[in-house]
Amino acid sequence: MSPEASYWLQQALNALQLGSIYALIALGYSMVYGILSMINFAHGDVFMVGAFLCFLAGTALGLPFAPTLILAMVGAALLGVSIERLAYKPLRNAPRVSAIITALGVGIFLENLTLAFYPYPQNVPSLLENITWHVGGVSISSLQLTIIGLSFALMLVLDHVVHRTPVGMAMRAISWDRTYVPLMGIPVNLVISITFAIGAGLAGAAGTMYALAYPVIDPYMGILVGWKAFIAAVVGGIGNIRGAMIGAFILGAVEIMVVALMPSTYRDLVVFSLLLALIVWRPYGILGQPRVQKV
């Protein structure tokens, strides 16, 4: 392979890795939006808590990779459900803005609470034995393969749950019409909690993978990563889980390309400018349906 080609193949692999982490977070945003029409701005911070749970499990408990991942996912899922029950549920019939502001508040609360325990950035130990293969000038690490493979597996499971199971059907029904769904005997509160648990659990998994791939973590890491995953969800058409995955991989590719071609400090500038252009051009995302407002 020519060096040129292997360079771009390497970048594509990096983009796939970044994209799959974004996708796991974006799914949580998209699912909650789909079901409650609410932007869960605290989601990025649930992701951050997931990364810190991974750090805790790896250092204080000394667990290997698999239990760490499960612990982070379960912990984040519990956190997501508690946030929903305590902070969002009382506001379900309030104006939408109240819920958004509450979510912002919950996010800052989680950041500062974590900051109280960890005032300095922490180094995450490598929980996986990292083997690197060199195939024709492209270096592939086992960590990279684990992240990409695991993310795809989780996304396939989620896609199956949402489109092929009774719970998924209930979720889609609630996102279609929340007023009359309870009349059909669907336990709305339970389904909403399950949605939050799944979304937060995926964010916990993303936090673990992020912490292993980019091993310096701090309490504010969730803000920017969260916003970007949110953008990915919007780009794909928020509320649409396949759209969220597509958007996340596009975002990952754009970021890696910007860093490869320009000074890396331009990354956020370019990414957010692209978002602005995209929303003005196509406000409902790639797979989203424009909503017609009836008078």
Place this chain on the structure above:
Amino acid sequence: MTALKLRWQWLLDQPWLMPLLLASGLVLAFAIPRFGLFNNYVQMLLMYVGINILLATSLNLVNGYMGEFSLAHAGFMAVGAYISVLITMHVLPPGAHAVLFPLAVLAGGAVAGLMGLLVAVPSFKVRGDYLAIITLAFLMIVKSALENIDAIGGPRGIPGIPRLTSLPWVFAWTVALVWLIRNFVYSRYGRGVQAIREDEIASDLMSVDTRRVKVLAFMLSSFCAGVAGALFAHLLQFISPRVFDIVKTTEILIMVYLGGIASIGGSIIGATLYVVLLEMLRPSTVAALLAWLPAGMFDVLEKYFINHLGMLRMIIMPLLLVLVMIYWPRGIMGKREFRGFIPRRDKAAHRPGPMGGGATEHDAAHRP
């Protein structure tokens, strides 16, 4: 009791009340620094209160009266701050600083106002959540653009800004601009702004020029944010892109929603309360407040509570915001107004009461 209440009503309805209050405020604004009536710390706090009142009131115009959800306020603040600082540090001769400072502030506000146009245009097409995303993207773009321009310090920011903001200036700018916003809100445009909040399509049909109204409201709001940013920069004497991030916007949001949406009086109370509460939660203040406790108890409290307040208050503030939203969604003054702020011709339309009150049928329908 009723006689007292009537007296109070009569007082609030007097046309000379507001000018009198403002004039005494102006005198105080000059007198406090001149004669050192309060120490520097309190003076500093008063200036922060003024700047935050301006920020909260102007954000309330867009988020409260118009019912949009903008997150870009810190971005406009940044624009105003950077433009004015560049002017005072590189354009104006240092000797003329004190006299020409308002020009720099005005320029900062004007550029921020033009930026407001950039946010207003997409708002023709999208509302609600998507507008929130656009304003958020705007904020991020401003921040990372500032970080990437090395001529203005990049991520390191600009240190050594001359301290030109003084109490009389803060008072003058805040009063003038809050007054402007109040007049705008009670003008025909202001009715258009509130009509857009209730129902954009209906107001369009009722011949409200929604585009024009939106552009004006966004530009006025961002102009005020720019002015506030300029004053803030020349008070803090140091600015960097980090100062104007999403956390700053969230702070202003807290003030607006704590005070209550669609209420100028609410924003004034919200901003004041926020600054004062945050200051009250400082270790030294709390220690002074609790000094009367028995020594043993005080020591325990100091060890486990007071010494950690720097951290704790950062946890308490967002928690407070969440609690306010859940248990007190209307805030202190939600959609109500001080009687003194309502123009004479509009008073009849407001329900009589000690605070006045602008409750509409829409309100009644949405009351929990």
